[in-house]
Amino acid sequence: MVSVHVYGKLRRFAAESDPCGDSVIDVPHAAGDTVRSLVVRLGIPLDELGANVFVDGRYADLGSPVEDGARLGLFPDDMQLLYKWYFRPKGTNE
Amino acid sequence: MDPERTGVRMDRMLRVNMTDRSATFEPLPAAYRNRAGRWLTSSIVHDEVPASCHPLGPNNKVIFSPGFVTGTAAPTSSRISVGGKSPLTGGIKEANAGTGWGRRLARLGIRALVVEGQSTDNRFWLLKVDTKGATFEPADPWVGKKLSEAVAAIAAKSGGKERVDVCAIGVAGEHRMGAAGVCFTDREGRASRYAGRGGLGAVLGSKGLKAIVVDDSGAADVPIADKATFDSGRKKLAAALGEHAITKPKGALNSYGTAVLVNILNEAGGLPTRNFREGRFEGAAKIAGEAIFAGNKERLGHDLYNHPCSPGCIIACSNTWHHKDRSEHTSCIEYESDWAFGADCGISDLDQIAELNLLCNEYGLDTIEIGGTLGVAAEGGLWKFGDGKRAIELVHEIDKATPLGRILGNGALITGRAFGVTRVPHVKGQSMPAYEPRAVKGIGMTYAVSTMGADHTSGYTIAPEILGVSGKLDPLDPKKTDLARTFQYATAFIDSTGHCLFIAFAILDIASGFEGVVEECSGVLGTKWTMDDVGRIGKAVLDLELDFNRRAGFTAADDRLPEFMSREPLPPHNGVWDVPDAEIDKVFAS
Incomplete structure (x- = not known):
């Protein structure tokens, strides 16, 4: 299972969408999962996703692998305030 | 208008001596002709303030300077820099705020307002600056008052918030506390915009200066030497700010702050x-x-x-x-x-x-x-x-x-x-802001080596490859040493323009926006700056600040994060601060 934490306008993909709480989607893990495969499986349009994507709290991108049991954090394009230069990305497949 | 104002651009200094309560307009020295904002406050602190002086004694000074383009139609450019020797860190300090106050100072043709000396009568004073000059009056009615009340009363008696902006210190500054900031009015006249860090409010308090009210009614527009270049630049910047997801209307900053x-x-x-x-x-x-x-x-x-804190801001965060x-x-x-x-x-x-x-x-x-x-x-x-x-x-x-x-x-x-x-959690006596160095190593480097103490704004978010000051870097694989230095140079430049640092989000991703900022400055000053000058100017600012701090007694041992961060793992990553001292010391070694 992957625990996907969504924020801003992406909260609509979670059952609990209170902006003052945690919006979490639990997704069954599949072999070879990446950020992209999970985002696509959840039906989140790629163009709504910003650069602030985290796998287990580490800065990531669409190509980053996601292990079973991981926490995936997704912020929309209008919230990408933390600049990418601060982080070494986890996986740079794309 | 003051007869000294003869150049292409605001070219005078207002020197205020609190010992004898004199206020003198002086021509801006030729060496400072192309300096403004942080570059100018740090230059004057470097050149005039004895590095060994007590920050709360008569030899320290407080310098105010609007940026190159403050007071013009350049978007998001109403920042005022405040400088001095910090009572919190014991080193040089520049803190800046978004407010109409600096814009009015710029329109009066005042590139720098220097507050020096020390009141000897144990009273607090109000300084009023307008087209006729600068005058003092007792500030007794507002001593000990809440800043919202003091600032509203001062504005009301000076012609109203449409006509003036107010800079003031609060009770903390009156009592010379190290956490005292310098407060400015926002666009609605609220006492809410702060050059907050480093205790410069205490320095003003030590001088006996409670407030400075600036009235620019009747002042001419800020002269622009090359209007075509300036207009080209401001349009490029406005376009970048207007289209970037973070800075555009109803974007991240405007919606969520x-x-x-x-x-x-x-x-x-x-x-x-x-x-x-x-x-x-x-x-x-x-x-x-x-x-x-x-x-x-x-x-x-x-x-x-959200709303703009200051006139002319199109980000509105x-x-x-x-x-x-x-x-x-x-x-x-x-x-x-x-x-x-x-x-x-x-x-x-x-x-x-x-x-x-x-x-x-x-x-x-x-x-x-x-x-x-x-x-x-x-x-x-x-x-x-x-x-x-x-x-x-x-x-x-x-x-x-x-x-x-x-x-x-x-x-x-x-x-x-x-x-x-x-x-x-502090560096050089200034407490750390809201980014944990054990999780965000790049900002830890900035905290360690910043001339300001732990300060997130010292090196915020500039892509090194844009600047050409330290060669090409792979942005996804930062060498922290180069990154910390390059970020700080770029930030020092932006802090000198009068622009809010948040333009960095847009001009980082949209190169024409950054070119626009350089063109704006060249347009105002009549210089021919290019992108190469960004790194040159940033380095010049940092070199002045580093030299002041060296003379004030700082050594490499001060460029360190507190020991507990090396000993205590931080959940959830459970990492410690592990950047070697030698790597930290390389940042400004050249």
């Missing part, structure tokens, strides 16, 4: 929580920018987008928080303030955070330093993390200037010493 970062840093495991014990706060979502937006909507019955009865509680709950009173204090109640923010605005305090201090005070047993009511009582102690209040009002390091606390 800087507090959108609460959830992001929390997700990254880098949101310092309960005095930097943890990197995630369970109450983050309750205090984040989204919660502020939702809370205001619930209380007001409609969406409330400044928020307000409202009581249940819809009345305004405070402005502005910035990310840093939200974090300082929220996650760092373990408080997840926005009304309590708003009250703490309001009290700092009223008493003239730096919210970052006071939030950090409260975190240390909780370690010291003065209160329990999460007990917002007690935290509010402690801030009232500062207003009352009780012995406890004076300890707290002198910041995190002094409070840690007073109560025997070893976990004191």
Whole structure:
């Protein structure tokens, strides 16, 4: 299972969408999962996703692998305030 | 107009001596002709302030300087730089704020306002600057008052908020506390915009200067040497700000304010929580920018987008928080303030955070330093993390200037010493802002080597490859040493332009926006600067500041993060600060 934490306008993909709480989607893990495969499986349009994507709290991108049991954090394009230069990305497949 | 104003651009200094309460207009020295903002405040501090002087003694000075393009039609450019020797760090300080005050100073043709000497009559004074000159009057009626009341009264008696902006210190500055900031009015006349960090409010207090009111009615527009170049530049910048997802209307900053970062840093495991014990706060979502937006909507019955803090800002990131009865509680709950009173204090109640923010605005305090201090005070047993009511009582102690209040009002390091606390997150005596160095190593480097002490704005977000000062770098694989230096050079340049640092988000991604900023400056000054000058100017600023700090006694041993960060793993990543000292020392070694 992957625990996907969504924020801003992406909260609509979670059952609990209170902006003052945690919006979490639990997704069954599949072999070879990446950020992209999970985002696509959840039906989140790629163009709504910003650069602030985290796998287990580490800065990531669409190509980053996601292990079973991981926490995936997704912020929309209008919230990408933390600049990418601060982080070494986890996986740079794309 | 003053006859000395003969050049292409505001070319005079106003020198105010508090010892004899004289105010003298002087021509701007030729060496400073193309300097403004942080470059000019740091130049004057470097050239005129003895590095060994006591920050609260008569030999320190407070310098105000608007940036190159402040007062023009350049978007988001109403920043005023304030400089001096910091009573908190003992080193050089530049803090800046967005306000119409600097814009009015620029329109009066004043590139620098230098406050020197020291009042000998134990009284506080109000300085009024307008087209006729500069005059003093006693500030007795406003001493000890809340800043909102003092500033409103001063503005009202000086022609109203449409005509003047006010700079003032609060009770904390009057009592010369190290956490005292310099307050400026925002576009609505609120006492809410701060050159907050480093205790420059205490330096003004030590001089006996309570407030400076600037009236630019009747002043001419800021002269522009090359209007075509200037217009080309400002249009490029405006286009970049208008299209970028972070800076555009209803973009991240306009919708959620800087507090959108609460959830992001929390997700990254880098949101310092309960005095930097943890990197995630369970109450983050309750205090984040989204919660502020939702809370205001619930209380007001409609969406409330953010407003500009100062004239000419097209980003408009400044928020307000409202009581249940819809009345305004405070402005502005910035990310840093939200974090300082929220996650760092373990408080997840926005009304309590708003009250703490309001009290700092009223008493003239730096919210970052006071939030950090409260975190240390909780370690010291003065209160329990999460007990917002007690935290509010402690801030009232500062207003009352009780012995406890004076300890707290002198910041995190002094409070840690007073109560025997070893976990004191600071560098050079200035408490750390809202990015945890053990999770965000790049910002840790910035904290370590910044000339300002722990300061997130010293090196914010500039892509090194844009600047050409240290060769090409792979942005996804930063060499932290180069990155820290390059970021700081770029930031020092932006701090000299008068632009808000938040333009960096847009001009980082949209190269024509950055070119536009350089063109704006060239247009105003009549220079032929290119992108190569960004690094040159940034280096010049930093070299002045580093030299001052060296003469003030700083060594490499001061460029270190506190020991506990090397010893205590930080959840959730459980990493420690492990950047070797040798790598830190390379940043400014050349």
